Amino acid sequence: MDGKPHLLILGARGFLGQHLARQAPPACRVFEADLPAAGWQGLTVDITSGASVNAAFREASPNVVVLLAATSDIDQCETDPQRAEQINVGGAAHVVEACARSGAKLAFTSSAAVFDGTHHGYRESDAPTPLSVYGKTKAQAEQLVARTLPSAIIFRLALAVGFARNHGTNAMLNKLAEKLRAGQSVAFPDFEYRNPIDAGTLVNFMLELIKLPGAGGVYHVGASESISRFELGRRLAEKMGFSSDLIQPQTSPLPGRAPRGHDHFLLTERVRAVCRTPVPSCDEVVERAVNGSPQANL
Ligand SMILES: NC(=O)c1ccc[n+]([C@@H]2O[C@H](COP(=O)([O-])OP(=O)(O)OC[C@H]3O[C@@H](n4cnc5c(N)ncnc54)[C@H](OP(=O)(O)O)[C@@H]3O)[C@@H](O)[C@H]2O)c1
Numbered sequence: 001m002d003g004k005p006h007l008l009i010l011g012a013r014g015f016l017g018q019h020l021a022r023q024a025p026p027a028c029r030v031f032e033a034d035l036p037a038a039g040w041q042g043l044t045v046d047i048t049s050g051a052s053v054n055a056a057f058r059e060a061s062p063n064v065v066v067l068l069a070a071t072s073d074i075d076q077c078e079t080d081p082q083r084a085e086q087i088n089v090g091g092a093a094h095v096v097e098a099c100a101r102s103g104a105k106l107a108f109t110s111s112a113a114v115f116d117g118t119h120h121g122y123r124e125s126d127a128p129t130p131l132s133v134y135g136k137t138k139a140q141a142e143q144l145v146a147r148t149l150p151s152a153i154i155f156r157l158a159l160a161v162g163f164a165r166n167h168g169t170n171a172m173l174n175k176l177a178e179k180l181r182a183g184q185s186v187a188f189p190d191f192e193y194r195n196p197i198d199a200g201t202l203v204n205f206m207l208e209l210i211k212l213p214g215a216g217g218v219y220h221v222g223a224s225e226s227i228s229r230f231e232l233g234r235r236l237a238e239k240m241g242f243s244s245d246l247i248q249p250q251t252s253p254l255p256g257r258a259p260r261g262h263d264h265f266l267l268t269e270r271v272r273a274v275c276r277t278p279v280p281s282c283d284e285v286v287e288r289a290v291n292g293s294p295q296a297n298l
Contacts, residue, residue, distance in 0.1 A: 004029040008062035011069030015171035019199040031060035047091030077134035078258035088137035112158035114139040117261015124218040131259040151216040158264040161289040162199035180242040187250040188233035195222035198288040220266035239290040
């Protein structure tokens, strides 16, 4: 050990992983790990292999592990449930085992998709009622994390927004900006409500809670109010300097897609009670998603 706490990010090349690696405090030594890919300079890991996870743990000797690696495309999970389970549940099990063996603290990102979205406002203590394969795999992974590692932190979020430096991630703004720049109109559901969070503020919450002695269990992270995806799309388009007329309402679910809850409003009293990072409004989320977030002084 070199005297610094070691932070291992699994899924570091993805949208949230890029933000976490950028915002990690300089007091930490950061190990970024992801699947092998051309040009990837971090550690390589495939969480579906216990041997690969163990090798990454040997390389990084982590004090803290943030598990972001997942298959996060909800529609792909629905069409290939075995692969979704292999990565999102089997992969999480390997990471949980390695943390239990090594004593590393685990932080895991889960989703509001563990709820069916049939009522307004979910607390951390509400029982999961997932509709989609993706939501089911996230609920299963939460259970095995909580059962084996009671001090692990599980972050649930409804929708993270922001840009990723690299293309090919789950970052919604890269894809939206590209289409709007080409003059294409984009349809967003006007019947799906979420309380979104920008990636920078989410990472501030994550880093603050990871450092907080005694923090553990599930924490909801999101804006103070919810907004339809359509309205969110309009505000994001305007903030990026495009006409909001390019955002069109999609008024019913598209056939062949995974089921999605209509109202995913995650109540955030638990993080408000313990974090200095303020819960942002939707307007603040939009501003920060497009123009960047103030970094927490941690
Ligand atoms: N973004 C959101 O709105 C949101 C909302 C709720 C929850 N979450 C959760 O937050 C986490 C991060 O999301 P994100 O938006 O950053 O997703 P992302 O951009 O798709 O990043 C996930 C990363 O994990 C990698 N990965 C996939 N399978 C892997 C494996 N077997 N071993 C190692 N790495 C693997 C992916 O690589 P490839 O791209 O090469 O597959 C990707 O780099 C996920 O667990 C997601 O479910 C995200």
